[in-house]
Amino acid sequence: MTAFNEQSRQLVSDTIARLQHEPGALLPILHGIQDALGYVPTEAVPMIAEGLNQSRAEIHGVISFYHHFRTTAPGKHTIQICRAEACQSMGARQLEGHAKAALGVDFHQTTADREISLEAVYCLGNCACSPSIRINDDVVGRVTPEKFDQLVEELKSQKLEVL
């Protein structure tokens, strides 16, 4: 797991400085931090609170309200499985069960090798080609259990990206 080091501290503080004067700056700041680090580290909370002149409780309250923000480092890849109705009508429940079994994790967990984090999502807007999943920023449609296995295999055989 990436530790919160001097570099991440700098990044958080730069992000805050860049955005703190925008109206309604908190969500843009949280997105900025998560886009760069993969999550919003606990250490960032007092820094944001100070930058926006809010309490730490208020910042924590916002982070915990939104499903998108996470406070622990994700695996190398994030797979979201759509659980909403259009996907249900095309077998998303079976796909969800298969994915959990195949990866050996539940939602909001990361595989032991830190390769893949599994998340639930409610609609990716690809409802005419269900069931859908999202791998990092790419949506994939008409995902069968077999196709899921194949996609995971492709992810695992990719070369490690150097961050």
Added chain:
Amino acid sequence: MTVLKTKVYIPRDTTSLAMGAEQLAVEIAAEASNRGESVEIIRNGSRGMFWLEPMVEVETDQGRIAYGPVECKDIDSLFDQGFLGGETSHPLCQGLTEEIPYLKKQQRLTFARAGITDPVSLDDYQQHDGFKGLKKALQLDAQVIVDEVKASGLRGRGGAAFPTGIKWQTVLDAVATKKEPTDSDGQKYIVCNADEGDSGTFADRMVMEADPYMLIEGMTIAGLAVGATQGYIYLRSEYPIAHQILNEAIAKAEAAGFLGTNILDSGKTFQLEVRLGAGAYICGEETSLLESLEGKRGLVRAKPPLPAIVGLFGQPTVVNNVLSLAAIPYILAEGGQAYANYGMGRSLGTLPFQLAGNIKRGGLIELAFGLTLRELMEDFGAGTFSGRPIRAVQVGGPLGAYLPESQWDTPLDYEAFAAISAVLGHGGVVVFDDTVDMSQQARFAMEFCVEESCGKCTPCRIGSTRGVEVIDRIRNNENRAANLELLNDLCDTMIDGSLCAMGGMTPFPVNSAVQHFPEDFNQPNLKLSEQGA
């Protein structure tokens, strides 16, 4: 000497990409170069015939010819059979795109350009009537613009169907608080609700990915109409492609003088910014959205005061759905009456229906109100994807009722749907075949509310959790009759005791499932393990 290049269109919208359009574009370009063919690949938006995606179109003298769904393995045979010359013998050939019945039978006003143009090309946009509405609006008095929108009969396309013109009038009439006493005017805002969270809907996404300038133009006109100089598009974080395309379009529109300060040398200003949501369904509710834009938890606000009077940062604010704002350029360019000529009763204009779920031909169908659900599913959708009979249809997203066959002849119109305790909502239609277990769907409706309730109202926050438990007991055959009665009571409490539609409408899918599909609640000892996680 310039060689005439054959234009090949390969969409870049989320669904096409999800079906492999990116790799396809790369490989078609490579194959063309291998064969010494001169092609220009244009990454257009989707036409919305999603069962044909990735749909490749080739421009010919007769018009654009469509091939789909194209996979990489088909590339060789397409080239061999001369698809660049418009040869139609290939099995994937769909003929002239405009003649495909699915598209030809539609009445496309909002989606007139979708899939035809390169979404971020300002030239394309202007060649297809783009900015006509804006140019007209720049000549008009604010009140005249609002009157035109009133005349169109446009009602909010987000789901609540509130008359857009009335909302704009309220904001126009509202006096904004000035920051400094010396300011000439206080700040008003235009907020576009692009938090399209309903399952089965993708019309907003299609607007943003296929025709973003139309939304930019609509919002700018709204700004002129009510005297707002700042706009925000609140976009859900689940739409990264739309985010990218919108930002590209905004930058280009600004550089070309269609947005920003001194729009088209008129002296008028309108600034526009995309703000990302963070995976909260509730932020599609307008007051929760405003809280989120202000950097807070998305807690629903009590109304009144209306956002039109006390909205974003306490200032008068228009909050409109993507489709409402996207309808504006047409209304201004062609006149409110031209728009009002479509539709029926008090549901005027067109509604982009979205056919999704277990359906053979899913996609976007823009039509005047008044078609029946059955026509939509059978004539356009051609039945289920699985080939099994349709059993239930959920219209209007996760808070919409499940409709049994006896209700499929209801005309798609706001009032007709209200009369059967259903909603049209944002026009999403999700089809289920006969393998669906409706008690499981009812349970999911409650579960979704547990997951997504903002927590402000007790009936929604706690009632949904109790709802899941009660439905589990019913499914498990524990005191079934008493628990069904309890569920009914609970639904009443949620309807009557919640501030917004989240708690107030979650009972719609639950009640409709119980009422229309009672047999699914009466099976002895359904196993709880079957209900998924």
